[in-house]
Amino acid sequence: MIDFTKYAGPNLGGVVNKLLDDRHSDYLGIKMDTPFTRVLVLLILGAAFSAFYRIVYGLGASTNLNDYWPWGLWISFDVLGGVAMAAGGFIIAAMVYILNWKKYKCIVRASILNAFFGYLLAAISICLDIGRSFVIWHPMVMWQVNSIMFIVAVHVVLYTSTLATESSPMVFEKLGLGRALNGVNRCMVGIVLFGVLLSLLHQSSLGAVYLIAPSKLSPLWYGKYIPYMFLVSAIMMGLSMVSFETILTGKVFNHAPPRDVLEGLARGIVVIGCIYIAMKVVHLVTGPGLGGLFRYGFLGFMWLLEMAVGAFIPVVLLMKKANRRNLHVLFAANILVIVGVLLNRLNVGIFAVSDFPNRVGGDYFPSFMELMLTSGMIAFAILGFKLCAKYLNLFPQTHH
Amino acid sequence: MTISRRGFLKGVASGGVVLATGVPAAEARMSKDLPPEAVGLLYDATLCVGCKSCMVNCKIQNSVPGGALYQQRMAAGVKEALFCTRPAVAEEPTSPPTYETTGIKGNEGIWDAPQDLTGDTISIIKVYRNGTGEKKDAPLNGYAFFKQQCLHCITPACASVCPAGAFRKDPVNGSVYYEAYRCIGCRYCQIACPFNVPRYEWDSPWPEVRKCQLCRHRFKEGKYSACAESCPTGATIFGKVTDLRAEAKKRFAMKPGTEYDFPIRTLTSGDTTLRKVAGYADRIFGLSEAGGTQNLMLSGISFDLLGFNKDVPNSALPDLTWAYIAKIPWVFLGVFLGGTTLHAITSRMHVNGKDKDKDKDKGEKHD
Numbered sequence: 001m002i003d004f005t006k007y008a009g010p011n012l013g014g015v016v017n018k019l020l021d022d023r024h025s026d027y028l029g030i031k032m033d034t035p036f037t038r039v040l041v042l043l044i045l046g047a048a049f050s051a052f053y054r055i056v057y058g059l060g061a062s063t064n065l066n067d068y069w070p071w072g073l074w075i076s077f078d079v080l081g082g083v084a085m086a087a088g089g090f091i092i093a094a095m096v097y098i099l100n101w102k103k104y105k106c107i108v109r110a111s112i113l114n115a116f117f118g119y120l121l122a123a124i125s126i127c128l129d130i131g132r133s134f135v136i137w138h139p140m141v142m143w144q145v146n147s148i149m150f151i152v153a154v155h156v157v158l159y160t161s162t163l164a165t166e167s168s169p170m171v172f173e174k175l176g177l178g179r180a181l182n183g184v185n186r187c188m189v190g191i192v193l194f195g196v197l198l199s200l201l202h203q204s205s206l207g208a209v210y211l212i213a214p215s216k217l218s219p220l221w222y223g224k225y226i227p228y229m230f231l232v233s234a235i236m237m238g239l240s241m242v243s244f245e246t247i248l249t250g251k252v253f254n255h256a257p258p259r260d261v262l263e264g265l266a267r268g269i270v271v272i273g274c275i276y277i278a279m280k281v282v283h284l285v286t287g288p289g290l291g292g293l294f295r296y297g298f299l300g301f302m303w304l305l306e307m308a309v310g311a312f313i314p315v316v317l318l319m320k321k322a323n324r325r326n327l328h329v330l331f332a333a334n335i336l337v338i339v340g341v342l343l344n345r346l347n348v349g350i351f352a353v354s355d356f357p358n359r360v361g362g363d364y365f366p367s368f369m370e371l372m373l374t375s376g377m378i379a380f381a382i383l384g385f386k387l388c389a390k391y392l393n394l395f396p397q398t399h400h
Numbered sequence: 401m402t403i404s405r406r407g408f409l410k411g412v413a414s415g416g417v418v419l420a421t422g423v424p425a426a427e428a429r430m431s432k433d434l435p436p437e438a439v440g441l442l443y444d445a446t447l448c449v450g451c452k453s454c455m456v457n458c459k460i461q462n463s464v465p466g467g468a469l470y471q472q473r474m475a476a477g478v479k480e481a482l483f484c485t486r487p488a489v490a491e492e493p494t495s496p497p498t499y500e501t502t503g504i505k506g507n508e509g510i511w512d513a514p515q516d517l518t519g520d521t522i523s524i525i526k527v528y529r530n531g532t533g534e535k536k537d538a539p540l541n542g543y544a545f546f547k548q549q550c551l552h553c554i555t556p557a558c559a560s561v562c563p564a565g566a567f568r569k570d571p572v573n574g575s576v577y578y579e580a581y582r583c584i585g586c587r588y589c590q591i592a593c594p595f596n597v598p599r600y601e602w603d604s605p606w607p608e609v610r611k612c613q614l615c616r617h618r619f620k621e622g623k624y625s626a627c628a629e630s631c632p633t634g635a636t637i638f639g640k641v642t643d644l645r646a647e648a649k650k651r652f653a654m655k656p657g658t659e660y661d662f663p664i665r666t667l668t669s670g671d672t673t674l675r676k677v678a679g680y681a682d683r684i685f686g687l688s689e690a691g692g693t694q695n696l697m698l699s700g701i702s703f704d705l706l707g708f709n710k711d712v713p714n715s716a717l718p719d720l721t722w723a724y725i726a727k728i729p730w731v732f733l734g735v736f737l738g739g740t741t742l743h744a745i746t747s748r749m750h751v752n753g754k755d756k757d758k759d760k761d762k763g764e765k766h767d
Contacts, residue, residue, distance in 0.1 A: 060602030067518065067599050070587035098739055100746040131585025131600070131607040135481045138584045139563040142484070146430060148721055149563035149588045151728070189743060197735040201728060208724045212557050212592045215711035227724055356596070356709055 018175050022390050028253035030390040037386070040379040047376020050369040051128050059131055062369040068362025069353070071129075073370045076349020078125030078377055080206055081342045082118045084230075087238025088245075089115020089163060090192075090199035091268075097192040106258055109170060109394050110249065111242040116163040117381040123156055125377060148208045155202035162195045170392040204231040210348060218352040219288040220296055220303045226348075229279050233310070233341050236272040239265050240314075240337035247331050255395060259325070266324040269337060273315035280307060299354075302347050310340015430569075430718045432555050432691060438574035438641040439614070440552055440694030441628055442648055445701070446537050446678035447662060448545040448635035450525055454627035458523045458612075459497040459512065461626035466617035468522055471495035472580070474606050480581040487581060519601035522612045523549035523627055528706055537678050537700025544699065546706045547636070549627075550597045550612035551686055551693035552576050558589035558598055558611075560718035566609070567598075574641070574694050575614035583609060594690050594712040614694075628665055639667035641694050648684045648696045651677065691716030 004020070005013035022030075054062040065072050092111040095101045127133050139153040165184060172181040184191075207230030210217050223229075243265040250257030284290065284303075293300035314333040323329040350364070357363070366374075388394055462469040472487065480487050498520035499512040507513055514521040526548060531541035538544075556576045559567040566582035567589055569575070585607050589598045601607035615625040623629070628638035639647070647667060654660060656679030661672035678700050685697035689712050697703070704710045 056605060058603055058605040058607065059600075060604075066602065067516075067590065068596065070590035070600065094739075098743045098746070100743070100750045102750070126586075129586075131587070131604075132481060132583060134478070135584050138481075138484070138582060142564040142582055144563055144565040145725065146560040146718060146722070147563045147588070148724070149561060149586060151725070153563055193736065193739045193743075196739060197732060200735060201731055205724070208721060209588070210591075211720045211724060212561055212717050213594075214713055214717075214720065215594045215709050216591065224720075224723075353591075356711075360596075360707060 015175060019171075019391060021174075024393055025390055028255060028389060028395075030253055030386065032386075032390065037383065040383045043372075043376045043379035044383065045376075046372045047374075047380065050373045050376070053369060054128055054373070055133060059129075062367065064364055064367040064370065066362060066364065068357035068360060069350075069364035071349060071353075072364055073350070073366040073374055074125045074129040076346050077342065077374055079122045079129070080345035080349055082122035082125070082377075083202065083206060084234040084237045084341055084345060085241050085338070086115035086118030086122075086163075087199065087203060087234040088242035089118075089166075089238070090196050091235060091238050092242055093166060093192045094196045097189050098196070103264065104261055106395065107242060107246050107261060109167070109396060110245060110389075111238075112163060112166045113170075113385060113388055113394065114241065114245055115238075116160070116167055117384050119156065119160045119163055120384075121377045121381050123160055125373070126156070128373065148205050148211070151205050152202065152209065155198050155205065159195060159198040159202055162191060162198060165191055166195060170388075170394070174392060200231065203234040204228060206230055207348075213353070216353050216356055217348070218296060218299050218355055220284070220292055220299055221348050221352045223283050223287055225279065225283060229276070229283065232272060232276045232279060233344060236269060236276055236311075236337060237341040239268045239272065240334040240341075243269070243330065244334035244338060247327060247334070249389065249395070253389060257327070262327070262330060263324050266318050266330055266333070269333070270315055270318045270324075273311050273318075273337070277307070277311050277315065280311070296355075299347075299351060302343075302351050306340055306343045306347055308340075309336050310344060311337075314340070429722060430555050430560055430716075432716050434554055434641060434692070434694075435570070435572055435574035437572045438554075438694055439624075439639065440574070440641045440644055440696065441614075441625055441636055441638055442644040443547045443636050443695070443697045444651065444662070445544055445546050445635070445697065445699040446680070447633045447675070448525065448547070449633055450527060450545040451632065452525050453630045453632065454547075454636055455512070455514075455521070455523060455525060457626040457630035459499070459521075461615060461618065462522065462613075463497045464494045464617070467615075468578070468610060468613040468617075469495075469498050469520065471498065474604075477580060477606055477608075481583075485581060486579065517548055517597065517599050519599045519603075519608070519610045522599070522610055523547065528701060539681075539701045539705055542701075544701045544706070545635075546699060546701075547697070548597075549695070550576060550614075551595055551689075551695040552612075552614055553690050554692045554694065555690075555716035555718055557592040557594065557690065557717040560721065561588045561592040563588070570616065573614075573616065573619065575616040576611075577613040577616055578609060578611065580608045585609075592717065594709055594717065596709065624666060631665065634662045634664040634673055637663055637666055643667050644696055645684075645687070648687075648698055651698060652680050652684055688714040690714075 004016040007013060008016060050062060059065055063072060088111045092104055092108050095104050096108045127136050130136060139150045140157065144150045169181055169184050172184065204227035207227040210222065210226055214222055243262055246257050246262060249255070284292065288295070293303060314336040317323050317329060317333045459469060461467060464470060476487070499509050500514040500518065500520050501507045501509060502513045502515055504513050514524055517524055524547070525545050528544045528546060530539060530543070533541065533543045535542040536544065552575055554574070556567065556569055559569050559576060563586065564582040564584055566579050568577055568579065570577065587600060589609060590600065598609045598611045600609055615623070618624065618626070624638040628636045644667070654677045656677055658677045659674060660677050661674050663669060664671040664673055680698050681700055682702040685699070685703050685708070686693040686695055699706065
């Protein structure tokens, strides 16, 4: 290992040395220089380029957005999807710190970190999506409490900092800052509670963004209860995401995933999934009616696809106890839920608003730059997680 | 340890209560009443001959400082946004009218050829055509002109959704206007507007949202909306909203073929044109759409056929989000109280459980 005290002086160099000390994670066997990591770096560079291009030349030059389709891939996938993917953080944190379900303590750090990257993804993307990126802080000083977007903005800022605080013990531990570590740990319950509050509001307010547009959003998705459907689907997605990530890290890093934790998460997915299915079906029947699935043509198909992939199939699969214990089935079910809920966000953000623009001749398909930025952001989240797994004590229980 | 944690939790809980009661949202709800001096436009499509003089005058009159199409220098715009200051008035020269070439060969900014509302065009006359297109204001084998621009909602969705308050409604004359220095460019206004009116400057690295602002910058000079000023046939007239509503209702009730003195430019200009009433279809557009708008429209062809969004609700849109926002303080309260209670209970259970385990271990001398 390089000794940084030689280059950066004893103080700074010492800190860098401590941060880069990865002996404690040797057992995970994480290699940094792999073909996969190189691809990730390449994707991140691509995203950096499109971010630069977007800031210099504007949205028109870099995206296919237009007056009839003002929000596209970045809002529906990066922001709506990224935030939904982050829901695992607040659920696991609440289970461990508030409900004292200590069983889940071994995955709490990983899921909070996962949430942190989800929010970073959303925050960076929305910063590039708004036309005047450099004044993104305006809502903070120009309060407009009638606006859901204002509420969303406040929550993104507060919750991203809350997640950073929740993750900070890992860094403090690494640097041997005992007092800071103690301080954060003592306030942890309060911080987690604040995070739960922000998450409940933020997940639902992303759905509430569309409340104002009954004449734009297809009735298959529009409804008074869309904020709550967003919240419940995000919880379902969050549980799957945590479970998915626990199995995945178990596979790629050398550590055994805790079986009883995964089983508990799977039970949670079934319960929340049933609630979600009930909400969606009641909404469908009381709103556009079952006939709506056929009346709206392609949109009806998208609704069915989203529900089949994200809810019906995985819930039915996981109903069986044997399947909940089978890692392969569980892994597949998690992926289905994640893809299905992401599809739901894409449906709401892109497909469900297509009716009116199509009538007046509007069209939208993400441009190369948009796709490049989004894939780069995903790569950034994966690489960031990998780095943290290598250099921070991400899986405390399994380590000792 | 337990005592300090309990004390801490108490603090958290009381903080939650303060937050819940202190949210200054109650008085912020948007008004649903017509402002006292509300002014607007009445567009009667049956009188329109499609000369587009309104569009020409609109671009000229709005390219002056303070106008809705005024092109500020980017450096000045960035500076004002960064320092959150309103732009200084009328220091910079008038910008050239924002002509659109629409890719037509030979048109190098010589004449204006807009196809739709855009960041450069805030009012537009379009044509409806069907079949042979012989008869004016007939849905079959006919043609008709129609106008698109901001309708100046009584409870504007754009103003309610803007996170930085860039869209505002004038409390006196009711015009819905835009303050560029506040805007962050998120385009939520475009999603929220049921009439698809706000348009974005997609090509600019420092984009503004453009829409008709009723020529409010001309009011203090004693002038009124440019489109009404230049309309030769009285298709667009300017006036007080209450008077315009009465005028529209009167016309709507008249029998086709009746001769009527249609006022020109404004309701009180004194100039009129004597013409036969053509007969109106459908409804007076703007009486109830989205809770009512200050601009009204009359047409011989139904508005659905003209391509207006047919799903616009007849109630104020901001109410839909307010129902959600009003619950937020209660969520604060609920989460803090519920969370602390649950934590207290489960912590105690956990401690008790541990004690029992220990007892058991001792008793059985296990491990």
